Amino acid sequence: MSVPSTQTAIAQLIHGGAETLQEVQIPIPKPTGLDILVNVKAVSVNPVDYKKRSGSLGANKLAEPLVIGYDASGVVEAVGEDVTLFKKGDEVLYAGVLNRQGSNAPYQLVDERIVAIKPKTWSHADTAALPLVSLTAWEALVDNMGIPVSQKENPKSLLIINGAGGVGTLALTLASKVLKLKTIIATASRPETIAWTKKFGATHVINHNLPLGPQLKEQDLTFDYVFSKFAHPCIYLMASFGAPVLQPYLL
Ligand SMILES: NC(=O)c1ccc[n+]([C@@H]2O[C@H](COP(=O)([O-])OP(=O)(O)OC[C@H]3O[C@@H](n4cnc5c(N)ncnc54)[C@H](OP(=O)(O)O)[C@@H]3O)[C@@H](O)[C@H]2O)c1
Structure with a gap:
């Protein structure tokens, strides 16, 4: 036709x-x-x-x-x-x-x-459902943070603020399946989003509606990288020489 x-x-x-x-x-x-x-x-x-x-x-x-x-x-x-x-x-x-x-x-x-x-x-x-969220997650984790793509487990740790969102879900998938990070901490606040983040690769989940520091301390967690649009509260909790990436406000 x-x-x-x-x-x-x-x-x-x-x-x-x-x-x-x-x-x-x-x-x-x-x-x-x-x-x-x-x-x-x-x-x-x-x-x-x-x-x-x-x-x-x-x-x-x-x-x-x-x-x-x-x-x-x-x-x-x-x-x-x-x-x-x-x-x-x-x-x-x-x-x-x-x-x-x-x-x-x-x-x-x-x-x-x-x-x-x-x-x-x-x-x-x-x-x-996948193109833009995947590109955003890839650009942040690989292009900006420089986390290497590897066949071996990467011992570093990543904190994803908003793990159950569109971008967060793809960031979790890439971090666990492609970048093979050992520790992936996601934030989520509801039972269904907590279960969702675990399904897509979070090794630990904390609640973004509560102070992050005590929750990280309680589980003896720190992180090398943070992926967040809401970076200001957590930046002070980051390991020395970690690499924050901020999502552009407009997009
Ligand atoms: N989607 C894209 O392709 C894209 C591309 C570039 C940039 N962005 C930007 O990235 C941001 C996230 O977009 P998205 O589409 O991935 O999000 P989304 O799918 O709309 O995210 C929804 C989730 O955000 C969580 N949330 C709500 N308030 C929060 C807070 N104060 N702190 C942390 N998490 C919170 C909620 O988790 P709970 O239900 O567990 O509370 C909710 O399930 C937006 O600002 C968007 O403009 C998006």
């Missing part, structure tokens, strides 16, 4: 709340250069979506309908003339970029350099 020329996207004509989202007819773009055209099968909602929707990330004046949506999973429909990594029919995932039209549409253009092949055994819905 050939690609139609227009599509019905979920878009907005002004920034604002969820009530600004509406169905809008827009052209289906043709891929050129390194772009691929993806038939989007599933998307997920990320904090960046509502920030972009509300205009808090800037660009308040909308010259054309704005399609938000960053995380996506789909099937390659067509490729630009310089594309070498993908072909029509490939199943892919990606997190998109802020300055292009998003994934809340049947068809979306994305640069092949930020796309990966979807694992065959994952559904599109499961896959769409």
Whole structure:
């Protein structure tokens, strides 16, 4: 079946709340250069979506309908003339970029350099939940903190504030399965989030609604790395020469 020329996207004509989202007819773009055209099968909602929707990330004046949506999973429909990594029919995932039209549409253009092949055994819905949280966790733990990827157990310890959140869950998974850290302390406050963090690799769990110091002391715990948006209370508890990473406030 050939690609139609227009599509019905979920878009907005002004920034604002969820009530600004509406169905809008827009052209289906043709891929050129390194772009691929993806038939989007599933998307997920990320904090960046509502920030972009509300205009808090800037660009308040909308010259054309704005399609938000960053995380996506789909099937390659067509490729630009310089594309070498993908072909029509490939199943892919990606997190998109802020300055292009998003994934809340049947068809979306994305640069092949930020796309990966979807694992065959994952559904599109499961896959769409992963790109941005995984990238954020990887950038923090590996690119910024410099924790080495290793086949052997790493004797160092990591504290993840907000272990059960989207980013925290992927940080736990990477820390335990890929970085093989011996001690991974996560924070969570409810029975279900405590169980969740343990399932994804926390060796110890403490409660972020209570002072952290006494809980760490009680379990004779210290940490070399901390991954947190809420770093200020714990920074003083950190081992000498540890490496804090702060998540960008806007994202
Ligand atoms: N999602 C992304 O891809 C992404 C990317 C870049 C940056 N960020 C930023 O990273 C932050 C976390 O995002 P997320 O999507 O991972 O979070 P999320 O999924 O919304 O996190 C929800 C969890 O946060 C925990 N929480 C609530 N208040 C807390 C506090 N004061 N201290 C520690 N934990 C607390 C709660 O755990 P309990 O229920 O156990 O209390 C709750 O289950 C946000 O500021 C977001 O903007 C997110």
